[in-house]
Amino acid sequence: MIRMEYTCVLCPNGCPLVAYVDDKEPPEITRIEGSVCPKGDDWVRQEILNPMRTISSSVRVQGGDSILASVRTDRAIPLAKIMDVMEEIKQVVVDAPLEIGAVVLSRPAGCDTDIIVTRSVRKSA
Numbered sequence: 001m002i003r004m005e006y007t008c009v010l011c012p013n014g015c016p017l018v019a020y021v022d023d024k025e026p027p028e029i030t031r032i033e034g035s036v037c038p039k040g041d042d043w044v045r046q047e048i049l050n051p052m053r054t055i056s057s058s059v060r061v062q063g064g065d066s067i068l069a070s071v072r073t074d075r076a077i078p079l080a081k082i083m084d085v086m087e088e089i090k091q092v093v094v095d096a097p098l099e100i101g102a103v104v105l106s107r108p109a110g111c112d113t114d115i116i117v118t119r120s121v122r123k124s125a
């Protein structure tokens with residue numbers, strides 16, 4: 001049995017959570033302590049079994065007033081896929097202009113997310 005400590009990040013309470021896990025494949029969570037609400041238990045389960053993250057990065061822009069546009073995933077992706085997704089983002093080159101929310105890449109590495117622009121880029125004069 002492994003004891004794992006977490007701080008729930010879902011709200012400002014930041015509850016300290018402890019999970020007890022049987023070291024199997026997949027791991028079996030036997031007990032979770034410390035959550036003030038059920039969301040904390042669900043979050044710890046996901047952190048242990050399939051941690052998810054949103055990521056931010058930038059893509060290259062041609063013909064714009066900036067050579068880069070900041071981007072992010074529009075939803076969380078599995079932590080294990082982040083390097084693959086970053087590799088695909090690195091290959092993206094888009095033409096200006098770009099508006100906030102524009103999709104520059106869909107379903108990178110097979111993940112259920114789009115990569116969207118978070119800062120607009122105007123065409124260069």
Ligand code: SF4
Pocket residue numbers: 008009010011012013014015034035036037038039040041
């Ligand atoms: S367990 Fe519930 S109350 Fe505690 S930090 Fe997480 S979401 Fe907030």
